[in-house]
Amino acid sequence: MIGILRFCGFCIASIFVLLLISNLQSNVNTYTIPIVSNIENFVDSNVRLAKFDRFIMPTYGACSGIGNQMFRVASLYGIGKYFRRTPALDGTKKCQRDYMKEIKTTFPNFFDLVSLEIPHPNDTAKSEFGLDCCTYQDPKTMHDTNATWLVLRGNYFQTYKFFHEYKNEIVKLFEFSDGVKANATKYADELFKDDKSHKTCIHVRRGDFIKHENLETRPDFLLPAMTLVTNHLRANRSVSDISLVFIGIEGPYLASLNFTRSNYNKIYRASLKSRGEDMYFGVKYCDSILLSASASTFGWWIAYLASPTVPVFYNGQVGKDRNKYPKDHRDFDQFPPEWQKLELINGTVSFNDQWYYERFGMPRKPLAPLFY
Template sequence: MPIKLTLIESFDTPLDVPREKLHIEQIPDRKMYLSSNLAASSRLGNHLFELSALLSVSRKLNRIPTFFIQNRHYDQTLMDTDFLIPGLLDHFLIINQSIPDSITHVEFSMKCCTWDNPERLKNYTDQYLHIKGTHFQSWKYFPRMRHELIEYLKTPVNNFTDLPKSNDDNFITCVHIRRTDFVGSGFFVPDETFILEAMKFVKIEGTVICSMSGLIFISEKRDQNMLTVLFGDDIPYIESLLNQTFTVDEGAEKVYSSSISTNQLFYLFQNISSEFFISHNNPSDSILYSSSNCDVVLFTAPHSTFGWWLGFLSKGGQVYYTDIKFVDDNSISSGMFDQDDYYPPHWIPIKHNSFDNKTLIESLK
């Protein structure tokens, strides 16, 4: 006889209040369930990968996606996810207990960042199936869910009064810079020169729009205000970047001045006046802002899951990223990472030009 699974109606219990373990009863039930190990102690970007993938795989297998609240980290995962994208959690059966020993465990998605074909799970007829793997960091798990996931985002309470809005007058490039926990971790952390050159490259290429179908369109943006919003986990470092001078073209320079304010910094290039803003929002609000305002996204740390989602859920869906194949990052050498599985094919990788190892160019896939 199947196991009784108890639905939790809400999950706003304070983290310092332990949950009572529920007893398992035997009752008839013909529904099929799918659950998974989760990297519950990780951050929001990892949660989005795991829950989006689990929902999509469950649909493919005609199973109900199931979430076991095993400890306070799982509680926090639910609260963080619900704060951003409650519509995603609406599809899950949420169980206030640890995983029963009687549930069948299967090895699947054992490598964080490579795609594992869900078709092979169709051979399992067990009513309760639990995946041993975690992370699910591949767009291939949910290839047609981008617009659906955007619809599941909550309506922002934050009006983002300190940041510009994307409209007919404003074209907004969003840049994500991750540093704090990546420094010394084996993940690539770009230096100032790389970040500034990447920003320059994306700004120049901002008139090239890559559609979701892979077609390229040229769109003249000179009649719009070209604005840039910077996101990151090291605000003093970002502010220091905007106090740099670097070459834009031969003989031309962008000079950043911090004498205006720390939130609004200007540069003048040819006849285009552009303006910089630094976001001080929390991760959830940053993604909500991106979904309505980021026409283009650049994330400079290639294995940043938050930068990935900032781009994936962005308004424009046009994303640039540092080509991980040409930087010092241990992801590929570990055998746990496949760039074709991790990055959607229409996203644009950039790297140093091999001739001068300074100028950034689009990397050929």
């Protein structure tokens, strides 16, 4: 009798949440990607996203911001392709249901592909896969089951190696909506007018990072990095006319920065109406990118979704205490090797092509074994 009551309780709770989900995700039982007439020239209109009838899901510690959401889904997409499973998210989490409203207006393909699910306990398998937020694990080390839902213990999955081989599909997954494109294009036209100079975009993240273990944007890195990057572009890319475009920066902080503004054609501070518009603006209009707070997944995705011809430069130090921070230790899992790492050493910023373990002689730690 107790077992029956528990089962009925599960059913009632499930029905309630499913009603909320169905209200949000109506008419998405079949999945086809529309061909958009004004699609970006680096988005392949022939790419189709894989969709299966079984699911792969994370275990939530927190819903987190849009950049973290993108990492979670992109990685589950890559892992799921190996097991013929479609990414799904936890339909019982109010924060996730709320996020899907923003996802719908920003990334329609993401919204259409990824469903909110309530795994039935009798048809669910669990795995310890992905416990380390920032470490790549080969999906082949994990066994699949016949269960409809495979729930991984990991939450963040913040390494591009889970999905990089499917980059064309990831670009399609995160293709921006027509509304986001139109708003950002209108904003850029009004901001830049007839300025045809090279746009070096500098992504800035301070705010919540100031009291977080993530290293925020600081002037001691930012200012010499700006000089190094723009001098490098002039010397190696035959770029003579450069404008700086700051993304994510507050006006007073920009005004406080002490640098020679006359060295640049113009200085812009981009500030659009939504996070999706901010991201698309960076993806579309940056000719080169400097990530001054490398722990920002938002900035990371701007760089990753930009045209492959856009050079990317980033702060090699990710956390405030890099000796204790996993994203620093696993930097080779975080940043594509073609991105150019910058290091601040004794007040000077310079290029550095060594990973953390190479530079500091730290051995790679083995991963814990998997089990169900």
